[in-house]
Each structure stands twice: as C-alpha cells, then as structure tokens.
Amino acid sequence: MPTRSAERASGSSPRRDGRRRRPVLVVLRPYLYILPTFFFLFIFTHWPILRTFYVSLFKWNLATPKREYVGLANYAQAWSASVFWEVLGNNILFAAGTVPLTLGIALALALLINQKIRGLAMYRAMLFYPTMIPMAAAAMIWLWILTPNYGLLNYYGKWFGLPDIHWLGDNKLAIWALVLVGVWKRVGYYMVIYLAGLQVIPEHLYEAAIIEGAGPWQRFWRVTFPLVSPTTFFVAVMAVIDSFQAIDQVYLMTSGGPGNSSNLFIFYIYQHAFRFFDMGYASAVSAILFLILLGLTILAFRMLHRRVHYA
Amino acid sequence: MRSRPLWRVTVHAVLFGGALVMVMPLIWIVLTAFKERNEIFSLVPQWLPAHPTFNNFLGVLDAMPFWRYYWNTLVVAFGILAVQLVTITLAAYAFARMEFWGRDVLFILLLVQLMIAPQSTVVQNYITVTRLGLLDTKLAIMAPYLASAFGTFLLRQTFKGIPKELEEAAALDGCGGFRFLLHVAIPLALPGYLAFGLVSLTYHWNEFFWPLVVTETTKSRTLTLGLGIFAQTTEGSADWTMLMAATLMVIAVPLGLFLVFQKRFINSFMQSGLGG
Numbered sequence: 001m002p003t004r005s006a007e008r009a010s011g012s013s014p015r016r017d018g019r020r021r022r023p024v025l026v027v028l029r030p031y032l033y034i035l036p037t038f039f040f041l042f043i044f045t046h047w048p049i050l051r052t053f054y055v056s057l058f059k060w061n062l063a064t065p066k067r068e069y070v071g072l073a074n075y076a077q078a079w080s081a082s083v084f085w086e087v088l089g090n091n092i093l094f095a096a097g098t099v100p101l102t103l104g105i106a107l108a109l110a111l112l113i114n115q116k117i118r119g120l121a122m123y124r125a126m127l128f129y130p131t132m133i134p135m136a137a138a139a140m141i142w143l144w145i146l147t148p149n150y151g152l153l154n155y156y157g158k159w160f161g162l163p164d165i166h167w168l169g170d171n172k173l174a175i176w177a178l179v180l181v182g183v184w185k186r187v188g189y190y191m192v193i194y195l196a197g198l199q200v201i202p203e204h205l206y207e208a209a210i211i212e213g214a215g216p217w218q219r220f221w222r223v224t225f226p227l228v229s230p231t232t233f234f235v236a237v238m239a240v241i242d243s244f245q246a247i248d249q250v251y252l253m254t255s256g257g258p259g260n261s262s263n264l265f266i267f268y269i270y271q272h273a274f275r276f277f278d279m280g281y282a283s284a285v286s287a288i289l290f291l292i293l294l295g296l297t298i299l300a301f302r303m304l305h306r307r308v309h310y311a
Numbered sequence: 312m313r314s315r316p317l318w319r320v321t322v323h324a325v326l327f328g329g330a331l332v333m334v335m336p337l338i339w340i341v342l343t344a345f346k347e348r349n350e351i352f353s354l355v356p357q358w359l360p361a362h363p364t365f366n367n368f369l370g371v372l373d374a375m376p377f378w379r380y381y382w383n384t385l386v387v388a389f390g391i392l393a394v395q396l397v398t399i400t401l402a403a404y405a406f407a408r409m410e411f412w413g414r415d416v417l418f419i420l421l422l423v424q425l426m427i428a429p430q431s432t433v434v435q436n437y438i439t440v441t442r443l444g445l446l447d448t449k450l451a452i453m454a455p456y457l458a459s460a461f462g463t464f465l466l467r468q469t470f471k472g473i474p475k476e477l478e479e480a481a482a483l484d485g486c487g488g489f490r491f492l493l494h495v496a497i498p499l500a501l502p503g504y505l506a507f508g509l510v511s512l513t514y515h516w517n518e519f520f521w522p523l524v525v526t527e528t529t530k531s532r533t534l535t536l537g538l539g540i541f542a543q544t545t546e547g548s549a550d551w552t553m554l555m556a557a558t559l560m561v562i563a564v565p566l567g568l569f570l571v572f573q574k575r576f577i578n579s580f581m582q583s584g585l586g587g
Contacts (some may be wrong), residue, residue, distance in 0.1 A: 033405035034417065036398045040458035045424045048435030055435070105329075112326050117319070125573050126330035129337070131580065132569045133562045134517035136535040140542055140558045141336045144343065144551050152339055155356050184333065189580060196581045245430045248519040252539055266430045266520070273434045274524065282434045290431045297426045 049290070056284035062277035074284035084285070086260050087268045090175055094264060095243040097179035098186075099236055105183070106190035107232070111224070113191070114198045128188035135185060135248035142181045143168075143253055171261035174254050178262055181249050186242070190235060197231040198224070237300035241293050265289050344368070344556040351551055367556035371541070374553070376529050377560065380537035387452050387522075387533055388515040392508055394457045399507070402458075403466035404492050408478070424460035430520065437524050451525040452533065456515065462507045465582065469500040506579035513576075516565055534561050 056074055060067040078084045113123055130138060145152045148166040157165065167177040201224065209219045247266040250256055256263030256271070263271075269289070273282035339358075343351060344367055346360040371377060405411070406418055436455055445451040473496055481491050497504075519535045526532045532540075538561050542554055569576050 027411075030405040030409040030411035030414070033401040033409070037402035037421065037458040037463060038417070040398065040454070041421065041424060041460075043439065044436055044455035044458075045427065045432070046420065048432035048439065049423075049427065051435045051438075052432060109326070109329060112322050115322070117322060117326075119323075121573060123326050123330050124577065125570060126334045128573075128577055128580075129566060129569060130333065132513060132565055132576065134519060134535045134538075136517075136519045136538050137558045137562045140538065140554055141340050143542070144555060145336055145339065147551070150352055150356075150551075152335075152356055184336070188333070192577055192581050241428060245428045247430060248535075251520070251523070252542065266433075269430075269434065270520075270524075273437070279434060279438070286431050286434055290427065293428050293431065294426070 052283050052286050052290065055279060056287045058280045060278075060280040062279055067280075070280070074281045075288070077281060078284055078288065083260050083263070083268070087263050087265060090260075090262060091244055091264050094175060094179060094182070094246065095240045097176065098182040098243050099239045101179070102183050102186050102190055102239060103232065103236060106187050107194050107228070109187070109191045110194035110198055111220070114195055124192075127191055130185045130187075131189040131192075136252060138181055138185050139249045139252035142177070142184075142249075146177055168254055169258060171258045174258060174262040178246070178249055178253065178264075181253070182243070182246065186239070190239070193235055194228065194231065197228045201227050233303055234300055237296055237303075241296055244289065244293060340555040340558055343552055344559045346552050348550065348552050367552045368560065370553050371557045371560060374545075375537055375541050375557070377537065377557075379529055380532055380534045383449060383531060384516060384533040384535075387449050388512050390449070391453045391456045391515050392511050394453070395459050395462055395511060396504065396508075398458050399462035399466055400492070400497065402463045403470055404496060406463065407467045407470035408473075408496075421460050421463060424458070425464070429455065433521060433524055436521075440525050446525060447527040447531050449531050452518075452522045452531065455521065456511075459507075459511070461583065462511070465503050465507055466500055469503045470496055473499060505575065506582045509576055509579040510583045513565065537561075 057069060057071060058067045059070045059073065109127060113120060113127075146154075146167040148154060148164060148169070153167070154162075154164050157163075165173065167173050205223050205227075206219060209223050214222060244265055246264055247270065250262060250264050250267040251270070254262040256267050265285070266289075269282050269285050272278045272285065342358055342360060345363045345365075346357075347362055347364055347366075350357060350361055402421070406414065406421075440446055440451045440454060443454075445454065477495065478487075478491055481487065481495055486494060517535060518533070519539065522531075522533050522536050523539070526536065529537075538557055541557050545554055
C-alpha cells in the first residue's frame, strides 16, 4: 500500500489533474514514507506510555471491568507496600551485582582478545555464544547446574570446601544465582562491544607510548582506559537499564522467591497485572519504572555529552 | 614486547580458562541430554553418558508439540523481519534524504522506542492487543515490533552516505524517487540489512516474556514458551535428561548457524550495540 502511493508521488500520477495534485503529493511523500512506521509506533509505543500514566490513576481490576478514579492512590499503595521497596532493593542489588562484574570481565576479555593471537575466532565464539541462545534456555541450563545434590556447581563447590547449597531455595543466595546467570549470558556481548571500542583506538598512540617507555600497565591506564571510558559509561547505563528489565530468568528459575527475595520489577508488575488482574496498580508500578529508566537514560546522554566535550 | 613467550602463554591460559568456564554449561547439557535418566542421580557427576541414547529427544517430541512451536517461532521471527524491512526502509529513506516539516521532532519521537524499555509497556500493550481481538495469535506476538527505531536508525546512516550527485545523475536517467530507492539505495545498504536481520531474528527467536503474556494455547506459542511450560510440568519429577534434550533442541539450529557464520553474527551485534 505505501509502495503504491509512493510510486504515484514520485511522478507517475495521472496528468489530468497534475497541476493541482502533484505538489500536494510531493509535500505528502515523506509523510507517506514514515506513515507505516509511525502507525505501529503510535499504537505500541507512544499510546501505551501515555495510557500507563492515565490508567495508573484508576482502581481497575480486569475481573470487574468498571474503572474507578482514585487519584494517586495506587502510588500511595506502592509507597506503603514493603514488597515494593523489597523489589526495588532487589533490583538495585541485581544491577549492582551484574553490571560491574559483566563489564569488568568483558573489558578484561576484550583486552586479551584484541591482539594477534592464535585461536582468536575460537575464543571469541566460546565467549560470545550465550548471547545467541534464549534466556529461557540459559535458565534451564543453570537450573540443572544449580540443582541441589546432583548439580554440577555443588559438586565442584565441595572441592573448595563449600557445603551442599540449595542456591535457589535460599533467600540470601537466590538473587546471586540470577546475577550469575546474567553475567554468563551477557559478558560475551559486552566483550564484543568493547572490542568495537578498542579497535578504533589508533595504533600510533600505542606506538608512541612504547617509544616513551610505557609498560603494558601504563599503556592500559594512560591510553586504553581513558579512551574506552565513554564507551564504558554509556554501556554501563545500558546494562543497568537492561537489569531493570530482567524477567525471563526470574519467571523460570525462582518465581521471585523464596518469599520475594529474588522478585524484580518486571516480575512484580507481571504478578499484579496477570495474576491479581490489578491493572491500575500494575500501571502505577510501570510508570515508576518508566521514570527510573527515563532518568537513567537522560543521565547517560548528559554524561556522554560531557565526556565527548572534554575529549 | 608483545611477542614475549611468557606473556603469550599467560594470555592463552587466561583466555582458555575463561572460555572453558563459559562453555562448560553447554558441554554439560549436551552430555546430559544423551544420558539415561537414572544415570544423573549420582553424587559424583559422570561426564560421559554410560549408554548414549536418543530416547530423551524422542520423549520430548512425544511430550510436547515441538514442531508446532518451531513453526510458530519461524512464522513470528521471519514475519516480524519481513514487515520491518518494509517499514524501516521507507522511514529511513525519508529521514535520510527528504526535507519535511517536523522532521527532527518526528525523529525524536521515533527514538523514544529505543529509549523506553519495551517491558515497561507490556501491561498496556496487552490491553491493546486484547481490544483488537488479537489475543492468542501469532500476530499479537509480532505487532509491537513491526516498526523498529533501531533498524530505521541503522539504515538512515547508510542512506545518508549516498552522494547527492549520484541521485541527481540517476534522476536524469529516469531513475528518480522511488526507483532510486529500489535500484540504488537498497542494494548499497545490503550489509546494513544483513546486520539488522540477524539481530532481529535472534532477538525474536529468543523472546520469552511478551509471547508469554499474549498467548494462551499451543496454537500461537513459540519455542521458548514451550520449553518453559515443559520445564514446569516436569519440575516435580526432576526429569533433567529430557529437559536438557528439549533445551538442546531449542538452541541447536541458531547455535549451529552462529558457529558457521560467527563473524557475521558478531559484527551485527557490534553494530547493534552502537545503535542502542
């Protein structure tokens, strides 16, 4: 459909009323090109953002379709719900555990792999492949590895004197099991992003550093690190945003438990929307999450600008 | 300096150790999938299956509509990509090479999709999909992804790089407007399309949460969901050999393709990171 109108716009339209219609079509042409994109974008991106804030002002249970305006009561409910704060705390802990570990290991691996060494393609494939598989599959693999008694991790843990641990049944450890899976799944991806950053560092900087007598350690801190730090910052914010979206592994590995000790934001929203059918409250929590992520995104862009400015 | 043998050995040792830790889970599930069920309940893990068997894979095919899920996943992933290719091409071309009122504002409105987390709008999108009568259809899984800010952004960069003179020359030869897009711009952007296509297919092949929310029956469920449901029905019986066989069946084809076209995949994901 958009193809045909575009074709007409490009000049093959009937000549009869050409004088009056062609200019209109020429003006409309760009809008016709972006129309399909904005059609879907409006329905599934812009509209739901606005609706989230709107619906968050109502008490609305899907089981009883009558909506009742309650003002900010849903937000007040979140504020006074201890579970909400627990979930927020869990998510911050999850981000604080996942992001530095992932990025630190990713940068180290990228530095090692960014040299002329044999077997490079093999190493890269071995480190990157978890990015390719579904989180659902990763969750299954780790459920099996973490399982008590027969699990691989417990067996090799014994070598280091660890007792038989029921990782997912312990309210202190369950979230760290999720961190472990998160790091394993994402580290290869961030390694590749770092590789892209490292490869644009001009070789002559290193050559100059070597002539100046800088060792590998100094070369890293004086050349590499300053030049990859804008990447690091941007990537870190992206990774934090990512960690606020984690859901598949929560759903499949812990269901947020034991208790709510590994419950993260999206799973909390899921519970309220699709188990308790409380759309108003779920929307209020979505709105809060939305604002948190928006704040982080704005922070990322601001800092990025500042860094670029200094460089 | 770099070719010092000690340094080389260290680099290889660290990389090999790291890579081994990453690959161990995969090796472990592959080996588990070929074991007999009673073999796994040993307090000392046995790496190699004592009597390698295909029974777990056959059991999975009996226990869940695997091929149905496979078909659904293929339809969803390729369906999304097919529509995306049309929407992103047109939008990217307009944003890259046309002047129009409100262009910058509209471009920011497009980028909103990159900035917001898709998960934070799941509740509202569920309501929308329900109202459109699409609940429990493959179209419902596809709908929110038919426009792609990332794809548009990526292609726009390529289209911007095409010299103005080329377009003018082509117009003189009667290859202007839409025909220029079709015969010149798109062929020049093929690497961009390939990168976008691989990332899009991988993402939607792997997706779990949105399909979970909008599907109710095997009619529209995808592989990842099938795996999740299978896990929850077998959880009590601790049927790990079957579950690992099912997991392996879900990841086998994408993983195989990755191993063959490793460089292409990795380059595509590199670009995706730079785009957002």
